[in-house]
């Protein structure tokens with residue numbers, strides 16, 4: 001395990017947790033920026049939005065460096081990135097590219113705040129404020145995740161005895177939508193993702209990999225979050241369901257959502273991504 005420290009919230013879908021984030025009480029940078037608005041999944045499972053405010057990046061990463069320190073391996077050091085920097089604008093989808101081990105997943109987890117960074121900043125625009133994920137207080141990071149920054153991993157964190165429909169609906173209920181409406185929206189989204197209706201009332205623990213991934217995608221996309229981090233969202237899906245996910249991502253972009261993701265599938269990447277950031281450039285410098 002690498003440098004382990006308490007962090008405000010585990011990765012949402014059962015990711016391994018090491019190199020965890022440590023946060024200070026440093027104040028957030030206040031900047032007079034507006035946030036993207038609108039965007040939700042409608043009754044037909046379509047993502048709709050009011051359009052987006054497009055001034056300025058929603059994510060600004062600069063000078064980020066990270067070395068894993070393996071305390072259980074006599075302090076062995078594994079530099080992963082150095083001088084990493086890029087911007088992400090509302091309505092665009094950007095892929096983190098590079099070969100296996102280049103640091104793509106690690107960088108995504110740094111942006112989400114699960115991995116502490118050694119240098120640099122990771123600023124996310126949140127309404128009229130800008131929050132530096134790297135230095136903000138845990139409580140503020142949790143708030144940022146609740147309203148602005150979503151994470152869709154390839155694995156579903158199964159909650160015992162909770163039905164697939166409730167798992168998917170939960171983020172909407174958390175946003176204040178009535179349970180009835182949230183369940184209807186969840187059903188529409190699951191139908192669109194071709195999850196057989198007979199499975200909706202069952203807990204997803206026994207579902208196939210592809211079925212679990214579709215529940216996970218539905219849960220990750222059901223509520224409006226202006227910034228979405230996606231780690232191989234189509235890894236276990238067949239061609240038909242990959243197309244559905246491509247459509248959902250396109251609708252999110254139309255609604256002004258900014259997406260940073262890892263898309264190993266070339267067809268999906270070419271369909272949805274506006275540009276690719278080669279993480280090798282940052283790994284080489286580390």
Ligand SMILES: Nc1ncnc2c1ncn2[C@@H]1O[C@H](COP(=O)(O)OP(=O)(O)OP(=O)(O)O)[C@@H](O)[C@H]1O
Pocket residue numbers: 001002017018019068078080098099100101102103104105106107
């Ligand atoms: N928690 C951790 N503790 C220690 N080392 C880690 C940790 N997470 C990642 N690493 C190391 O950092 C490097 C980058 O890993 P990462 O998973 O970010 O690569 P990746 O580009 O996403 O690879 P892949 O495409 O194979 O998923 C690897 O050498 C990995 O062993």
